[in-house]
Every structure is written in structure tokens, then in C-alpha cells.
């Protein structure tokens with residue numbers, strides 16, 4: 001992936017005052033660890049109050065680093081961070097109004113649930129009566145009111161994570177930063193907790209910055225999804241937009257799956273590399289002649305490809321079935337395209353569809369995605 005392919009948000013044109021309406025803003029933030037790689041590369045991003053902003057991307061792409069920089073647990077190498085319109089440079093973590101929830105819960109083993117939740121209030125010298133009232137209130141909201149006297153070792157994973165969330169919320173922070181909070185839980189509990197975090201966030205009107213590498217979690221939780229790769233933002237926007245109109249092949253493959261077919265444009269067709277004779281008619285929606293010439297990759301999701309004879313006037317390619325995997329009501333098949341083709345298409349077909357060894361494959365125009373040689377959506 002070239003640097004040019006990273007599509008970050010339009011840079012803010014350095015107003016003298018920070019935007020007071022944003023919950024947080026990062027302007028051209030970069031972070032290099034001493035002697036290490038560039039963990040954040042020119043991140044410009046803003047989150048609105050009451051939004052869930054989800055940072056998603058593969059391991060090592062910089063999600064945790066960005067969260068830690070927001071919380072003040074790490075310093076930035078260059079660029080600025082504004083929290084509620086105030087420059088956060090030099091502001092201590094406990095004064096930033098950003099509370100962290102960690103993947104490993106990070107509870108004090110010798111303290112009770114109540115003492116764990118109340119701990120930040122004790123540190124800020126909140127009087128005991130108020131401390132107790134706020135602890136009880138947040139514990140009731142999180143449905144752990146009956147567990148206040150237990151120690152962490154007497155709790156399930158899901159209960160421990162609720163305590164971790166309670167300890168973050170009890171300070172009534174402006175922003176809650178969650179670093180893979182559900183990844184230690186089993187699949188079923190993860191789905192339940194996800195819905196609860198969403199409900200809680202809406203009830204309390206919190207701004208949440210949520211880190212995950214799970215695309216389903218990201219799509220289901222986000223008001224704004226930020227797909228990161230190699231320390232940079234590939235795409236930031238509404239989750240529907242990132243899914244239906246991925247800005248780069250990386251985003252397309254990370255949020256869901258996408259077959260990427262490489263080839264060259266000749267007249268009005270896209271000739272697939274290594275698939276003699278087969279060509280895809282360029283989608284009509286790419287109207288600008290320059291854009292039509294620039295197509296270097298065509299993408300199509302496995303669920304949008306159809307195995308069978310196409311309707312008249314639709315393109316199709318021939319292929320050879322190489323594998324078939326039952327998923328339940330569907331089957332994921334792999335088809336090698338062209339007679340001596342190198343490219344493989346993965347296709348979801350109904351599980352009961354009869355398939356022969358030689359097949360034809362097609363898709364609707366509107367389901368094709370086109371990218372140029374630098375990986376930018378056309």
C-alpha cells in the first residue's frame with residue numbers, strides 16, 4: 001500500500017482556535033516510539049459528542065497508540081490533540097476527562113467490586129457519601145449491584161469487564177476510551193455486551209472511542225468507523241459508507257471480504273490478467289473517460305457474484321471450480337477464472353445449488369467496485 005492510497009479526512013485548515021463543538025480532535029498527529037517504527041502517521045480525525053468512534057484495523061496498525069495518545073498515557077511526536085476544544089498538550093491523564101477501559105480488565109485483586117469502582121473517586125478525594133452513592137448508581141446501571149462485596153476472582157469474565165466499565169464511568173468522563181474490551185469474552189457474551197455498551201452509551205450520552213480488530217464489532221457499534229492500516233487512516237466515515245463504498249482495496253477486504261481482479265483496460269472492457277479471452281465490460285457508472293482508463297482493479301464481494309448463465313447484456317467470465325466449503329445455508333466456492341487462469345474468485349452460493357466443474361460467473365454492474373493503480377476508489 002502506497003502512502004498515496006491512504007485516504008485520511010480533509011485536514012482542518014488550522015483555525016487559530018480549536019473547534020469547541022468536537023469531543024476530540026487530532027490534527028496531523030504522528031507518533032514514533034524511541035528507536036521504533038512510525039506507529040501513527042499523520043492522523044487527522046474528529047469525534048462528535050455522543051458518538052461511538054470505532055478504530056479498527058489489523059494488529060500493529062496503531063489503534064492502541066492513538067487511544068493512549070488521546071488518554072495522555074503516551075505523548076505524540078508531532079501534531080496536536082484537542083479535547084472539548086482545549087489543547088491537551090502537557091495535560092496529565094487524570095485531568096483529560098478521558099477514562100480507559102482495558103482488555104485485561106486491570107482490576108485490583110485485593111479490593112472489592114465497590115472499592116474497584118470507587119477507586120478513581122477516592123483518588124480525586126470525592127467525599128465518602130457521594131462516592132458510595134455514585135458507585136451504587138453505576139453498579140445498578142451495569143447490573144452488578146448485587147456483586148459489590150465480591151473480589152475480582154469471584155467474578156466471571158463478563159462481570160469483571162462490567163466492573164472495569166463501571167470504574168471508567170463513575171468519573172463521568174467526557175470520553176470513554178475502550179481498548180478491545182470484549183476480546184477476552186466468549187462469542188455469545190461478546191454479542192450481548194456489545195448491545196449493552198451501545199444501550200449504555202446512548203442512555204448516558206457518552207462519547208466513546210472504541211478499539212477493535214473485529215470487523216463485525218466495528219460495523220455494529222460505530223457511528224463513525226475509522227479503518228487504520230500501517231499507522232494511517234485508510235477511511236473514516238459512516239459504517240454503511242465504508243462498507244458499501246470502500247475507499248481502498250484494503251478497506252474492502254478488511255470490512256467483509258472482496259475479490260480483487262487485476263487487469264487492464266482495452267476499449268470499454270477490462271481484460272483480466274491471465275484469463276485469456278475473458279473480459280468484464282466496464283461498469284456504466286464510471287462515466288469520466290479518465291476514470292475509465294485508470295481502472296486497474298475490479299472488486300466484487302463473494303455474496304454479489306452469481307454462478308450460472310447471466311441474463312442477456314451482462315458480462316460473465318468462465319471458470320473452473322476448485323473448492324467448495326459448506327457454511328450452513330450457503331456454500332463458499334472458489335472458482336479459478338480463465339482457462340489457464342491465475343485469479344481465484346470466492347463466491348457465496350446457496351448450499352443446495354447444483355454446480356458443475358466448469359461454470360460461468362457474473363455480477364450486477366452496481367456491485368462492482370473499481371480502483372486505480374494507486375488503490376484509490378474510482
Ligand code: ATP
Pocket residue numbers: 033034036037038039057058059060061062063064065066213
Ligand atoms: P493490536 O491490535 O495488536 O493491539 P494496535 O493496532 O493496537 O495492535 P499498536 O499497539 O498501537 O497497534 O502498535 C503500533 C505500532 O507501534 C506497532 O508496530 C508496535 O510494534 C509499535 N509499538 C507499540 N508500542 C510500542 C512501544 N512501547 N515501543 C516501541 N514500539 C511500540
